[in-house]
Amino acid sequence: MKLFLRNILKLVFLTIAILLFSLFFIKDRVAQSSILAALPDKHYLLNSINESKIIVLGGSNVSFGLDSKVIESQLNIPLINMGVHAGIGLEYIVNDIKPFVKKGDLIVLIPEYEHFYTDDFYGEMELVQTVFEIELQSKKLLNTKQWMHLLKYLPTYSAKKLKNFVPSIFNKKTEIIDIYHRKSFNANGDAFLHWTLPNQNYLHAPKSNNIENVNNEVIVFLKEFKFYTEKQGARLLIFPPVIDETSFNNKIDIITKIAKELKNNDIAFECEPRSFCYNDSLFFNSYYHLNKIGVDKRTHQLLKDLERLKSE
Amino acid sequence: MLFNSFEYAIFLPIVFLLYWFVFNKTIKLQNLFLLIIGYIFYGWWDWRFLFLIAFSTIFDFTIGILLEKSTHAQKRKWLFAASCIVNIGLLGFFKYFNFFIDNFISAFDSMGYHIPAVSLKIILPVGISFYTFQSLSYTTDVFRRKMKPTTDFVSFAAFISFFPQLVAGPIERAFNLLPQFHKKRLFDLNLAVKGMRQILWGLFKKIVIADTLSTYVDAIFNSYEVLPGSTLLLGAIYFSVQIYCDFSGYSSIAIGTARLFGFTLLQNFSYPYFSTNVSQFWRKWHISLTSWFRDYIYIPMGGSRGSLTKTIFNTLFVFALSGFWHGANWTFVIWGLLNGLYLIPNLILKNKKVISENNVFGIFSMLFTFGLITFSWIFFRSNNLAQAFQYINGLFSKSLFTYPVQHGMAITIPLIVILFGVEWIRKKEIEMFQPQNIHFILRWIIYLVMIIICLAFFKQNQSFIYFQF
Numbered sequence: 001m002k003l004f005l006r007n008i009l010k011l012v013f014l015t016i017a018i019l020l021f022s023l024f025f026i027k028d029r030v031a032q033s034s035i036l037a038a039l040p041d042k043h044y045l046l047n048s049i050n051e052s053k054i055i056v057l058g059g060s061n062v063s064f065g066l067d068s069k070v071i072e073s074q075l076n077i078p079l080i081n082m083g084v085h086a087g088i089g090l091e092y093i094v095n096d097i098k099p100f101v102k103k104g105d106l107i108v109l110i111p112e113y114e115h116f117y118t119d120d121f122y123g124e125m126e127l128v129q130t131v132f133e134i135e136l137q138s139k140k141l142l143n144t145k146q147w148m149h150l151l152k153y154l155p156t157y158s159a160k161k162l163k164n165f166v167p168s169i170f171n172k173k174t175e176i177i178d179i180y181h182r183k184s185f186n187a188n189g190d191a192f193l194h195w196t197l198p199n200q201n202y203l204h205a206p207k208s209n210n211i212e213n214v215n216n217e218v219i220v221f222l223k224e225f226k227f228y229t230e231k232q233g234a235r236l237l238i239f240p241p242v243i244d245e246t247s248f249n250n251k252i253d254i255i256t257k258i259a260k261e262l263k264n265n266d267i268a269f270e271c272e273p274r275s276f277c278y279n280d281s282l283f284f285n286s287y288y289h290l291n292k293i294g295v296d297k298r299t300h301q302l303l304k305d306l307e308r309l310k311s312e
Numbered sequence: 313m314l315f316n317s318f319e320y321a322i323f324l325p326i327v328f329l330l331y332w333f334v335f336n337k338t339i340k341l342q343n344l345f346l347l348i349i350g351y352i353f354y355g356w357w358d359w360r361f362l363f364l365i366a367f368s369t370i371f372d373f374t375i376g377i378l379l380e381k382s383t384h385a386q387k388r389k390w391l392f393a394a395s396c397i398v399n400i401g402l403l404g405f406f407k408y409f410n411f412f413i414d415n416f417i418s419a420f421d422s423m424g425y426h427i428p429a430v431s432l433k434i435i436l437p438v439g440i441s442f443y444t445f446q447s448l449s450y451t452t453d454v455f456r457r458k459m460k461p462t463t464d465f466v467s468f469a470a471f472i473s474f475f476p477q478l479v480a481g482p483i484e485r486a487f488n489l490l491p492q493f494h495k496k497r498l499f500d501l502n503l504a505v506k507g508m509r510q511i512l513w514g515l516f517k518k519i520v521i522a523d524t525l526s527t528y529v530d531a532i533f534n535s536y537e538v539l540p541g542s543t544l545l546l547g548a549i550y551f552s553v554q555i556y557c558d559f560s561g562y563s564s565i566a567i568g569t570a571r572l573f574g575f576t577l578l579q580n581f582s583y584p585y586f587s588t589n590v591s592q593f594w595r596k597w598h599i600s601l602t603s604w605f606r607d608y609i610y611i612p613m614g615g616s617r618g619s620l621t622k623t624i625f626n627t628l629f630v631f632a633l634s635g636f637w638h639g640a641n642w643t644f645v646i647w648g649l650l651n652g653l654y655l656i657p658n659l660i661l662k663n664k665k666v667i668s669e670n671n672v673f674g675i676f677s678m679l680f681t682f683g684l685i686t687f688s689w690i691f692f693r694s695n696n697l698a699q700a701f702q703y704i705n706g707l708f709s710k711s712l713f714t715y716p717v718q719h720g721m722a723i724t725i726p727l728i729v730i731l732f733g734v735e736w737i738r739k740k741e742i743e744m745f746q747p748q749n750i751h752f753i754l755r756w757i758i759y760l761v762m763i764i765i766c767l768a769f770f771k772q773n774q775s776f777i778y779f780q781f
Contacts, residue, residue: 001332001499008508011756015763124772152318152772159767201535 019158023132028161029168031133035063035084035191036126037182039096039134042189045080046097052104054079054306057093059086059112060191061241061288067299068188074303075310077106081189086288088130089123090115090218094225095141103233108306109222110239112288113251116258117212121221122149128157195292200285205247208254214261222267237309238262240273242298247287248277271305313356314775315565316518323353328572332499339496343470346493346573350473354438361437364402369472371398372447376454376461376468388455395451403444406436411640439479441637441781445604447472450486452608459487467493476569480562480778482580482600489577497574506746507571513745514564516762518776520769521727522557525550528719533693536703541712544703546719551693552686553728555777556585559598562776564744583739585685585732588667588677590654593685601637605630616659623659628652638692638781643700647691654684 031037046055054077056062062083072079082097090111101107114120123142128150131139142150177183177193184193222238229236240259248255255273262268282294290298313319327349335345355362375395382388420426450468454461462468471490477483532539532547539547563580570577578600587593594602606615610630616623628649635648668674690707694700738744747755 001501004499004501004504011759011763014756014760018760018764019767155767156770159764159770162764163768201531201538203530203534 018162019155022158022162022165023154026161026165028129028133028164030164031129033182034129035060035180035182035184036088036130036134038185038189039084039130041182041185042080042082042084043100045187045189046082046100049078049080051078052102052106053077054106054108055097055100056081056083056108056110057097058083058110058241059088059093059115059288060084060286061086061112061243062110063185063189063191064194064284064286064289065242065295065298066190066302067192067295068190069186070296070299071303071306072188075306079188081185083110083189085126086112086114086120087124087126089127089146090121091143091146091221092123092127092130092138092141094221096138098228101229101232101234105229105232105234106306106310107229107234107236108239108302109225109236110241112241113243113255113258116214116218116261117254119149121215121218122146125153125157128153132157194284194289195295197284197291199281199283199291202283202285202287202289204244204280205250205287207250208252210253212254212257214254214257219261219265219267222262223265226267236267237270237306238267239271239302239305240269240276241288242276242278242290242294244280244283244287245277246280248274270309275301313353314773315562315569316515316770316774317772319356324569324572331573336497339494340466342497343464343466343493346475347466347470347473350470350475350478353475354473354478357438358435360435364406364437364440365443365473366469368399368402368444368447369469371395372451372472373462373465373468375451377463379451379454380461392451392455395448395455399444399448399451403440406440408636408640436780438779442481442483443472443478445483445601446486449483449604449608450490453486459490462490462494464494474570474575476566476573476575477577480559480566480776480781481598482563482566482578483604484577484600485604489575492575500574503571503574503576506743507568509745509747510564510568510571510743512568512759512762512766514561514566514568515766516561517557517564517731518561519766519771519774521731522554522561523771523774524720524727524769525554525557525724526774528724529554529693532719533699533703536699536706539706539717540714541707541709542714542716543719544707545712546716546721548686548690548693548703548707549728550719550724551689552585552682553731555689555692556581557731558777562778579742582742583735585682586669586678586736586739587681588669588674589658589681590651590684591658592666593681594651594655601634605634609633620660624656627655627659631655642697643691643694646697646700647688650688650691651685654688 046053054071054075056066056068056079060083062081063085064083066081066083068079068081082093093111094109097107112120123146127142127146131142179191179194179197181193184191186192226236240255243251259269259273276298278290278294278297282290282297284291284294313323331342331345331349335341351362351365354365372395375391379388379391382391450461450471453459467490471484471486471493474484474489529547529551532543532550536544536547560581567577567580580599582596582599584593584596587596610626613626613629614622615626618626631648631652632645633648635644635646635651638644638647667677669678687704690703691697691700694703735744747758750758
C-alpha cells in the first residue's frame with residue numbers, strides 16, 4: 001500500500017509541477033491573438049474618451065450583435081462596445097469597467113441568460129485565459145468565490161497551453177485573422193468580420209428544465225452595480241440579450257423566471273425579453289451571434305429604446 | 313457524479329483512503345461503507361432516485377430468501393413472477409410510460425379516433441436499466457437454484473449499489489460479484505496498479521477520443537440535410553468510434569475503480585471492431601448485456617435448439633428487445649432488429665467458422681462487418697426514424713463520392729488511427745493498456761503525457777452516452 005500511495009503521490013506531484021510550469025512560464029500564443037486579447041484594446045478606447053459616453057456591456061451577444069457607429073451618430077454620444085465573450089463572467093465584465101464609469105455615462109448592460117443561472121456568472125476558462133495571459137494585473141479583480149470556481153479550469157488551461165505550445169515550436173504559422181481574432185473588431189469595439197459571411201449551422205440552446213433557478217447572487221450583484229453607477233452620476237439600463245426563436249422557446253421557463261426576478265428587485269429589463277427574440281435565419285453561428293441583417297435590426301431596435309429612455 | 317469530473321477526482325481518493333485505512337477492519341464495515349458511498353454517489357444526481365433503488369434492493373432481497381425457504385414449486389414460480397413484474401414494472405413505468413401512451417394515441421389517431429394527450433413528467437432515474445437487470449439476475453439465479461440467496465442484507469445492498477458499475481454497468485451477475493462481498497478485501501498492489509492503468513486508459517478514450525469526436529458527430533447529425541454524402545459517411549464512422557470509446561472508456565474506468573477496492577468485474581469489451589462477422593462482434597461488444605440477454609431470454613426461449621424459423625424468431629426478438637432496452641424510441645428497436653437481421657445468413661448457413669483477421673479476406677470481412685455495424689449506428693444516433701432515413705438517403709447520394717466537408721479530420725483521423733493501431737498491436741491481450749514490460753522511466757513518461765493530454769482535451773460536463781439508458 002505504501003509503495004502504491006508513494007507512486008501515486010509522485011505522479012500527482014510531477015503532474016502539478018508540469019502544470020504550474022506551463023501556467024506561469026509558457027506563453028499562450030493562441031490567447032495573445034484571440035478575441036479575449038481585444039479587451040485591453042477596448043480599455044484603450046474607453047480611456048481615450050473624455051466626455052460622457054455609452055458603454056455597452058455583455059458577452060458575445062453584444063460583440064457580435066451591434067453596429068455601434070449607427071447608434072453613436074444618431075444619439076451623438078460616443079459608444080464603446082465592451083462585449084467580448086460571455087465566458088469571462090458577468091462579475092468580471094462589470095467589475096472590469098467600474099473604474100471607467102464617469103458622471104453622465106450611460107451603461108447598457110446586456111448579459112447572456114446563462115449569466116443568471118449557471119456558473120457563467122463567475123467566469124469560465126476564458127476568464128482564466130484573461131487573467132493569466134491578457135490582463136495580468138486584473139487578478140486582483142477576482143474574489144475568493146470566483147477563484148474557487150476557476151480552480152477546476154486551471155489544470156485544463158495549463159495542459160491546453162502545453163498542447164498549443166509543443167506544435168508551435170516546430171510550426172511557425174503565419175497569423176490568420178478570423179472572426180475570433182483580436183483584430184476582428186472595429187473602432188467602436190464591434191466584431192464585424194462576419195458581417196459579409198454566410199450563416200453557419202449551429203446548435204440551439206437546449207431545453208431548460210424545471211430545476212434551473214436564478215442565482216440570487218447575480219441579483220444582489222446587479223443591485224449593487226446599479227447603486228454604484230448612480231453614485232458615480234451615471235445611469236444603468238439592463239436589456240435582455242438577442243436570441244434566436246428556437247432557443248428562446250427552449251429557454252422560456254428560465255427566461256420568465258429571470259425577468260420576474262429582476263422586476264421584483266427593481267432592476268427590470270428595459271423591455272420584454274420576447275422583443276429581442278429574432279427569427280433563426282438572422283443568426284450567424286450561435287444562438288447569440290447575429291448576422292449583418294440581424295445586427296442592423298437589433299441596432300435599430302436598441303437605438304429606438306435608447307432614444308425613448310433618454311427622453312424619459 | 314461523472315467519472316470525468318472534478319468532483320469525482322476528489323471523491324475517489326477520499327473514498328479509497330477511508331476504505332483502506334478506516335473501514336478495513338471487518339467485512340461488515342467494508343460493505344457498510346461501500347453501501348453508504350454507493351448511495352451518496354447515486355444520490356448526487358437526484359436524491360429521490362434513492363427510494364427506488366432502496367425499494368428494489370429490499371424487495372429482491374426478500375424474494376431471494378422466500379424463494380430459498382419455499383419448497384412448493386408453484387409458490388416459487390409466483391415469487392419469481394412477482395420479482396419480474398416489480399422490476400420490469402418499475403423499469404417500464406419510468407422508462408417507457410410516455411412512449412407507450414404516445415404510440416397508443418398515435419395508433420388511435422390514425423384510425424380516426426382522437427384521444428386527448430396524456431403524458432407524465434417522469435424523470436428517468438440514472439442507471440435504472442442496469443441495476444434492474446443486475447437485481448433481476450440475482451432472483452433468476454436463486455429461482456433456478458444456480459446460487460444460494462444471501463442472508464446478509466448489507467452485502468446484497470452493497471452489491472446492487474456498488475458505485476463503479478452502478479449507473480452504466482458492466483451488468484454484473486450475482487454469482488460473480490456477490491461472493492466477493494462475502495470475503496474481506498485485502499489490498500493487492502498488482503490489482504490496484506492494473507486498476508489505475510485501466511482508469512487512465514478509460515479516461516483517455518473518453519476525454520480525448522470520444523469527446524473530441526462528439527463535437528463533429530453532433531455538428532454532422534444536426535445539419536445532415538445540407539451536408540454531402542461523404543461527410544455523412546464520415547459522421548457515421550465518427551459515431552461508431554465515439555460510442556465505442558465512450559462506452560468502453562466508461563467500462564474501463566468502472567473495472568479499474570473496482571480493482572482499487574479489491575473487486576474484479578466482468579470484461580465488457582474485447583476489441584469488437586476487429587470482428588470478422590456480426591455474430592463475433594456481439595460476443596465482443598457490451599459483453600455483460602449480450603450475455604445477460606443470451607442467458608436469461610434467448611436460451612430460456614429455446615435459443616437455437618428448435619427449428620430454423622424458431623431460431624430466427626428468437627434471435628430477432630432478443631435483438632429487438634435489446635434495442636428497446638436502450639431507450640423508448642423506435643430508432644433503438646430498428647437498430648436492434650437490424651443487428652438481428654445481420655445474423656440471419658449465418659443462422660441459415662449454420663456458419664460457425666471463425667475467419668482470421670490476419671489475411672486479406674479477413675481484413676475485408678472485418679471492414680464489411682464494421683460497415684454493417686456503422687450503418688446500424690445511424691438509427692441509434694438519430695433522434696427519430698424520419699431523421700435516420702433522411703440521413704441514409706443523403707448518405708447514399710451522388711455526393712458520397714465528393715471530398716467531405718472539413719470536419720476536423722486533421723485531429724480526428726490521427727486519433728482514430730492511433731486508437732485502432734494500438735489496439736491492433738495489443739489485440740491478443742485481454743487488457744489493452746498494461747505497459748508493465750516497458751522501462752519505468754519510459755512508462756512514467758507515457759503516464760504523464762497521457763494525463764496532460766487528457767487534461768488538455770478535457771471539457772466540463774461531458775456525460776457518457778450510456779448514462780441515458
